[in-house]
Amino acid sequence: MGELLQRLKPRWLEKRLEPADSPAAVAASVVLAVAAALAVTVVLFLAYGANPLAAFYELFHEPFGTLRGFGYTLAGAAPLSLIALGAIVCWRAGFEYLGFEGCFVLGAAASAWLALAAAPGGWLAGLPFPFFLALAIFASAAAGGIWAAATALLRVRSGGNEVLISLMANYVAIFFVQYLVSWPMRAPGSLPETAQMPRATWLPFLWHGGRAHAGILLAVAATLAVWALLKKTRLGFEMLVMGANLRAARYAGIPAGRRMVAAALIGGGLGGVAGMTELLGAQHRLMDGISGGVGFLGLIVALLARLNPLAVLPTAILYAGMSVGADAIERRTTVPTSITLILESLIVLFVLAAELLRRYRVRLPFSREATEAKEAKR
Amino acid sequence: MTAPAFEMRGIVKRFPGVTANDRADLTLEAGEIHALLGENGAGKSTLMQILYGLHRMDAGEIRVDGSAVRIRNTADAIRLGIGMVHQEFLLVSRFTVAENVALGLKPVLREGKGPWLGLAGVAERVRALSERYGMAVDPGARIENLPVGVQQRVEILKLLYRDARLLILDEPTAVLTPGEREQLFAALRRLRAEGHTVVIVTHKLSEIIALADRVTILRDGRTLTTVAAKDVSERELARMMVGREVDLEVKRTTTERGAAQGEPLLEARNLRVGNAIRGISLKVHAGEILGIAGVDGNGQQELAEALMGLRAAQSGEIWLRTGVSEASTAVRNLRGRSVAELRAAGAAYIPADRRGIGSVTEMTVSENASLIAPARRRFFRSRTAEEAAARGLIERFGIRVSGLGQQAGKLSGGNLQKLILGREMTVGAKVLIVEQPTRGLDAGAVESIWRELLRARAEGKAILLISAELEELLNLADRIAVIYEGRIVRELQGAGEGHEIAALRTEIGLSMAGAKKGGTQAEKANG
Structure with missing residues (x-):
């Protein structure tokens, strides 16, 4: 097999000892990956008889070229980026947590409970919005954080596998919220959902008539906080050491178990706040299926951002924008929305596969090094 | 010609x-x-x-x-x-010797016809080769049951089988x-x-x-x-x-022995760690290097990790004269305490696995210089403090780096080891546990590591030096204890005046192979 590969490999391709990891190389590989994904999509557009140029225009014009569309884009990007940031905290500390769906719905449920209590006659009625918001952030973060920390404790104490436990725990949390909206919190009516949250508890919209809400500002704040945590604090440094080399962390005297639980509290907490922004910013109603898989899409955003907190927001906005564009494309052309899903998936696949490109160097026959080598041979 | x-x-x-x-x-x-x-x-x-x-x-x-x-x-x-035996053997441990030799053979060399392996024929030829070259090996033995020396013979026989x-x-x-x-x-x-x-x-x-x-x-x-x-x-x-x-014969800075040494700073009493350490007692005094000699895998790593709190000891005691500063001299039993507590009590550790344990290879030189908690600030990191610490180490220990932001993993073995050694030596610890400090290093690096260890000894630190290199122990240690299958089987004074180094070397060599005290015959490494 190895020999076969050796033969198939063209002479002008040379393996690098270490992947090229300069920002330029990374950017180039991402651009190439996106271009490749777009190229494949062109073929699909053609297959549906759509003009690719027009289709791409629809795809990107609506979410980024119109104020209305951009509002939807920002509204979608807020929970996505909060979850991605939570994933970054967990993963870079070496805690491979995948339970953000659970954190998200529990965070949404906790803030729904608070918001309903703030309705006239409730025990929080009349609380000024800033206080209510602080309370909602705290409650949703606590719900998500404690939920994730439970998985971390299982790993630290009993050596459980956090990937399996957190995936399974997602179902528990989702069924729990299903129960909440079906019985205790159900509003009179045919659908299993709560009553609409009181207007006073909604996250403010960024501009009149747009769907963009203050959740995106929370995401910006969280970005800075996560960046500072990882770069500037001792706690963050110790987490990074754990993620890079758990044995070295233990050797250095870092209490790895406690730090892992801390990472879960912070990461899961961000997941919970993501649920809060979706509930109080966009849905205004707790219902079954409120997450719509955002707990996993956020992980993709984290991966595409290469676990760099500063890259999360742009990635999340691009990703959320493509979902908005997908709807537009279906409305205006003959192309089904699923093509956008395919495009999104292709981007993920190609970006991840493009890592491979950075392990090779192209060495053309007329390049400087090859010429030198030839001369040395003579 | x-x-x-x-x-x-x-x-x-x-x-x-x-x-x-x-x-x-x-x-x-x-x-x-x-x-x-x-x-x-x-x-x-x-x-x-x-x-x-x-x-x-x-x-x-x-x-x-x-x-x-x-x-x-x-x-x-x-x-x-052309054939090559790598430092890490490439053998399938669950396979027999003959199966390993047959692995990857070209059909021409294979003894069997068609799809058959013809293992009996392979075994026959392996036997013949091993007799011819005086490398006793049982072709039917499973690799996992063979000592390292015999595994190496299998690697060589593999090459000879392929007519290298x-x-x-x-x-x-x-x-x-x-x-x-x-x-x-x-x-x-x-x-x-x-x-x-x-x-x-x-x-x-x-x-x-x-x-x-x-x-x-x-x-x-x-x-x-x-x-x-x-x-x-x-x-x-x-x-x-x-x-x-x-200078390959590094002379100890203080030649007096016994009198120069202070009180015991580290003491282990009847320590047991799973099956690896079966009751070890030892004492290391201030200003002394106690050498632990032995072939890899006789419990050295477990001993070091247990003394450092990285591995749980089931019974026994670990006494440390605690306190990094001179003032605090309480003696405490620290078995079962965390690494952080042992470090706070004045222990430091230079592990054998430089890249896997002693450093975080994907982090920078200056981050690695501040890896250990006592070297860091309480809440916020300070880049200037980290870089100052790194610069101090680089200067004092002559570490060659391309910059403070260089990835630690890209340092050569010797420079990385100096970085780790320097960091552990400068956090103020009184007790140094040093495991295979010069493995894989070249002569120049070995020389400077040895010098640093002797300097630490002269400063009054207690050093437990675990090494598989007899030369290293003979050069550095005041006393040498030989570890075999989790026990200290011999304890000898290090080579000094009036000691025949050659005799000492033989004696330690025999004990490392598990010979009883005073035994005259080396046990054959392989039955």
Whole structure:
């Protein structure tokens, strides 16, 4: 097999000892990956008889070229980026947590409970919005954080596998919220959902008539906080050491178990706040299926951002924008929305596969090094 | 004049940012043992990997028996009679010796017809080969039950089975007991007598003098010279390799023993760790180096980790004269305490696994300099403080780095080890647990590590030095305890005045192989 590969490999391709990891190389590989994904999509557009140029225009014009569309884009990007940031905290500390769906719905449920209590006659009625918001952030973060920390404790104490436990725990949390909206919190009516949250508890919209809400500002704040945590604090440094080399962390005297639980509290907490922004910013109603898989899409955003907190927001906005564009494309052309899903998936696949490109160097026959080598041979 | 058996001429190999080989030459005759010597990074391994087809050269020429050949992969190399034994053995531990030999054989060499392996035939030939070269091996034995020395024989037999005329051995004695080493040397001499060519890649000068016919010295990717081993001394070899005078006989700064030593700072009493440590007691005094001799895997790592709180000890006591400062002198039993507590009590540890445990290879030099908690601030990191700490270490310990932001993993072994050693020595610990500090390092680095350890000793630190290198212990330790299967089987005064070093060496060598106290016969490494 190895020999076969050796033969198939063209002479002008040379393996690098270490992947090229300069920002330029990374950017180039991402651009190439996106271009490749777009190229494949062109073929699909053609297959549906759509003009690719027009289709791409629809795809990107609506979410980024119109104020209305951009509002939807920002509204979608807020929970996505909060979850991605939570994933970054967990993963870079070496805690491979995948339970953000659970954190998200529990965070949404906790803030729904608070918001309903703030309705006239409730025990929080009349609380000024800033206080209510602080309370909602705290409650949703606590719900998500404690939920994730439970998985971390299982790993630290009993050596459980956090990937399996957190995936399974997602179902528990989702069924729990299903129960909440079906019985205790159900509003009179045919659908299993709560009553609409009181207007006073909604996250403010960024501009009149747009769907963009203050959740995106929370995401910006969280970005800075996560960046500072990882770069500037001792706690963050110790987490990074754990993620890079758990044995070295233990050797250095870092209490790895406690730090892992801390990472879960912070990461899961961000997941919970993501649920809060979706509930109080966009849905205004707790219902079954409120997450719509955002707990996993956020992980993709984290991966595409290469676990760099500063890259999360742009990635999340691009990703959320493509979902908005997908709807537009279906409305205006003959192309089904699923093509956008395919495009999104292709981007993920190609970006991840493009890592491979950075392990090779192209060495053309007329390049400087090859010429030198030839001369040395003579 | 016939052409040399193997010849490498003007070999150039560039890697991104480094030229590993820069017109290196190597000539190998049939029936010789040829040593390849050079500091880490001198290009020895790359040169051998090119010969074995693991890398392609950028320029140069390889000739076998006078005619130019192309070696594009290991299959080409094997076809030309070139074989290599890596430092890490490539054996399937659940397979038998014969199965391992049969693994990956070309159909032509396979004994069986059609789809059949013909293992019986393979076993027969392995037996014949092992008798011919004096390398006793049972073809039916499973690898996992064989000692390291015998596994190495299997690797060599694998090559001989494939009709290798040239055997390249990378650091072959690093994992062997002194007894096993002698057996290996005997086998290599036998191979030489049969007309085979043997290349040993090594740092150990004494072995070159003892074994090799000729030595080729590489420096900075170039061939410096090739000399007959009988014409040079260890000191000359070291000088040629490093490019300056090297003092291999580091003398202790304080020669007095006993009186100079202070109170015990570290004491273990009847310590038990699973099956690995079966009741070990030891005491290390201030200003003393206690050496722990033994072949790898006899509980050394477990001992170090247990003393450091990294591994749970089931019973026994660990006493540490606690407190980093002079003022606090409480003595506490610290078994079962965390690493952080042991570090706070004044213990520091230089692990054998520099890249896997002692450092975070993907982090920078300055981050690694501040890896240990006591070296860091309480809440916020301070980049300036981290960099100042790193600069201090770099200056004091002569660490060569391209910058403070360089990835620690990209440092050479010697520089990385100096970084770890420096960090552990400067956090104010009184007790240093040092495990295999010079493994894989070149002579220049070994020299400076030894100096630092002696300096720490002179400063009054208590040092537990765990090493598989007898020379190291004889050079540094005040007392030497021999560990075998989790027990201390012998304890001796280190080599000093009035002690016959040779006698001591033999005695320790025997104990390392598990011989009883006062035993006269080395147990055969393999039954």
